[in-house]
Amino acid sequence: MIEPQRPSVIEAHAEAHPPCPRHADRAARFECPRCGDYRCDQCVVDAPWGESACVACDAAGRLRYPLAWEHGLDVVSTVRAALLDSNAVFGAMPERASIARALVFAVAVPWLAWVAPMVIVWAGATDPARDPEATVDAAVIALGWVPTASLASVALGAGALMFGTRAWGDGCSARLALRASGYAQAMWVLPMFVLPLVCCHSFAALAGVVVVLAAFVVIRGQAIATFARRHGGVRASRTRLVAALELLASSAPWGSFLLPLLW
Numbered sequence: 001m002i003e004p005q006r007p008s009v010i011e012a013h014a015e016a017h018p019p020c021p022r023h024a025d026r027a028a029r030f031e032c033p034r035c036g037d038y039r040c041d042q043c044v045v046d047a048p049w050g051e052s053a054c055v056a057c058d059a060a061g062r063l064r065y066p067l068a069w070e071h072g073l074d075v076v077s078t079v080r081a082a083l084l085d086s087n088a089v090f091g092a093m094p095e096r097a098s099i100a101r102a103l104v105f106a107v108a109v110p111w112l113a114w115v116a117p118m119v120i121v122w123a124g125a126t127d128p129a130r131d132p133e134a135t136v137d138a139a140v141i142a143l144g145w146v147p148t149a150s151l152a153s154v155a156l157g158a159g160a161l162m163f164g165t166r167a168w169g170d171g172c173s174a175r176l177a178l179r180a181s182g183y184a185q186a187m188w189v190l191p192m193f194v195l196p197l198v199c200c201h202s203f204a205a206l207a208g209v210v211v212v213l214a215a216f217v218v219i220r221g222q223a224i225a226t227f228a229r230r231h232g233g234v235r236a237s238r239t240r241l242v243a244a245l246e247l248l249a250s251s252a253p254w255g256s257f258l259l260p261l262l263w
């Protein structure tokens, strides 16, 4: 389903090619971007996400799925990869990987994007008449509502993905749908840029909000469409339908969260 492409990082060696250390009869034309060794084309491993390395680096585990969260706790580079490299992240998602990790990420993103800054602002406010009830409300939102809305968003989004890929393609496993929907929560850092704009009432602010929301829909839609095409066997012309369905379903819990605030 995934066509590995020879990436540009591995360049044919321009000079005379020495023999491959493993295959004496073959020219070592490729330089491994991981270790710098020259190998023949039989010693190059192409990962589904477009990266390549020599067999030794692959055996040593250096050819890894490019989502830092799968190997550690680097939330910033994970969000960046999910936002800017959806073909690699959502198109080559490994089937046998942890669902729990994706779910923790899905809760961590809104927490780091909104809750932590709000807590810092709240803690910095030195109003002696601080309302204890407001403190309880804030704690309920931060500890209860945000994780609940995030996990509900992942579950509904995954359900929509499973339904959509089954309706218009070959379908995808619940495990993959949950992982894709979990990592798609990275897009919830984008509305963070809207919040400061909302405070200043102007046409420029409104235009900024529209631009950010449009970016949210386009980036998340692209990621989910890529997933549906590569993992769900959905025809390219139908991937936008799946993406729209997933976007609607996964936005529902956040909408119900925001409505009382608007009231």
Ligand SMILES: [Zn+2]
Pocket (backbone or CB within 6 Å): 032, 033, 034, 035, 036, 037, 053, 054, 055, 056, 057, 058
């Ligand atoms: Zn190597």
Ligand SMILES: [Zn+2]
Pocket (backbone or CB within 6 Å): 020, 021, 022, 023, 026, 039, 040, 041, 042, 043
């Ligand atoms: Zn070789």
